[in-house]
Amino acid sequence: MTEAKLKKYAELLVRAGGNVQKGQLVVINVDVNDARFGRMVRDCAYDAGASEVFIIWEDDSSVRERYLRADSSVFDTFPEWTVERFRHFDESGAVYLRITSSDPGLLAGTDPDRRMRAAKAASIATKPHAKLMMDGTLRWSVCAVPSPAWAKTVFPDLTEEQGMERLWESILKGARADGEDPIADWKAHKQSFVKKVEYLNKKQFTSLRLTTGLGTDLTIGLVKNHRWVGGGGKTKDGVETFPNLPTEEVFTMPDRNKANGKVVASMPLAYNGNLIEDIIIEFKDGRVTNYSASKNEESLKNMIEMDEGAHRLGEVALVANSSPISQMGILFYNTLFDENASAHLALGRAYPKNIEGGGEMTTEALTAAGGNDSLIHVDFMFGTADLRVIGIDENGNETVFFDKGEFVF
Numbered sequence: 001m002t003e004a005k006l007k008k009y010a011e012l013l014v015r016a017g018g019n020v021q022k023g024q025l026v027v028i029n030v031d032v033n034d035a036r037f038g039r040m041v042r043d044c045a046y047d048a049g050a051s052e053v054f055i056i057w058e059d060d061s062s063v064r065e066r067y068l069r070a071d072s073s074v075f076d077t078f079p080e081w082t083v084e085r086f087r088h089f090d091e092s093g094a095v096y097l098r099i100t101s102s103d104p105g106l107l108a109g110t111d112p113d114r115r116m117r118a119a120k121a122a123s124i125a126t127k128p129h130a131k132l133m134m135d136g137t138l139r140w141s142v143c144a145v146p147s148p149a150w151a152k153t154v155f156p157d158l159t160e161e162q163g164m165e166r167l168w169e170s171i172l173k174g175a176r177a178d179g180e181d182p183i184a185d186w187k188a189h190k191q192s193f194v195k196k197v198e199y200l201n202k203k204q205f206t207s208l209r210l211t212t213g214l215g216t217d218l219t220i221g222l223v224k225n226h227r228w229v230g231g232g233g234k235t236k237d238g239v240e241t242f243p244n245l246p247t248e249e250v251f252t253m254p255d256r257n258k259a260n261g262k263v264v265a266s267m268p269l270a271y272n273g274n275l276i277e278d279i280i281i282e283f284k285d286g287r288v289t290n291y292s293a294s295k296n297e298e299s300l301k302n303m304i305e306m307d308e309g310a311h312r313l314g315e316v317a318l319v320a321n322s323s324p325i326s327q328m329g330i331l332f333y334n335t336l337f338d339e340n341a342s343a344h345l346a347l348g349r350a351y352p353k354n355i356e357g358g359g360e361m362t363t364e365a366l367t368a369a370g371g372n373d374s375l376i377h378v379d380f381m382f383g384t385a386d387l388r389v390i391g392i393d394e395n396g397n398e399t400v401f402f403d404k405g406e407f408v409f
């Protein structure tokens, strides 16, 4: 990949993704193996006027070794100094930029119990930070870069060099970052969401019925005064951001007590370093009653058993089959990309921005309104080229607004 193309991608993350403002602290999370790109992002952030750029160097390999070799007791605690660091960054009004390149099978063969305990301890300790990330107080953006292990998973038949190049091309294409002026392309992309969001917000469907040829037949109630969101958004201080590069979805808030039926996943789910395959989940009155997977069912169990909210839905998202990622037909084994190729649901925490006034609601008020709360928020994909979505209004009138994998209005 050429230096010039990488520079445009780094600029997209800084200027459109996180929309770094003059005088703002920038915190970058990046793996040591992606140092070159991380430093490029750092330079773009200083060019954009950042007051300081702080890099948190991560190391996937050490994460794996820790799960394999550290003392078992360490997985029940989360260091207070890390919480303190988040608090410091949050209070300083930092913008968080994350660069991911994880091997989807990074944690294969590590103890699921250790992973679950660690995930739980981290979720509990960082809950105040997570709340600020989700309620529109903090700015953040995530993008991906290839790693050899990831490229090998996606393109097993290519050499490392070919695989890395192919994955770079696919990432830039999927993230709409391969054109002459990606920042201008993203401005145009943002416009394409306006019509969908306006239509759906005006309709205020009380429930959605989702069906696919794979066997999904699920009816989900939506909370009253729900808001469909897509194409990035504004933080509370009025600055526009794109939290995810790429983003192709429009999504809203299901009622935590109103999901009935069955959903059959259309893609494997990379969760906590494991690949969960052929997921089937059944719901009654909003709660998971049954679930199965052909591979790594234990991981799915750990995820759903995390807490009460992990048994319920926090997001329903629609993605047109014509999105560039969907059209590439590549399984990325990475949620950032795969969730933007396919309609998905999330188990766990809802986004407060998906309900009118949600940013100002307490957790209790949000729960009373039907919004879900949990330590987790995990998307899994069920969309197919034959997905059909029927919107049902308060009088029981049905409107097919999504058919054969596309919006039809």
Ligand code: ZN
Binding pocket: 249, 251, 315, 317, 339, 344, 379
């Ligand atoms: Zn989503």
Ligand code: ZN
Binding pocket: 315, 346, 377, 378, 379
């Ligand atoms: Zn989600």
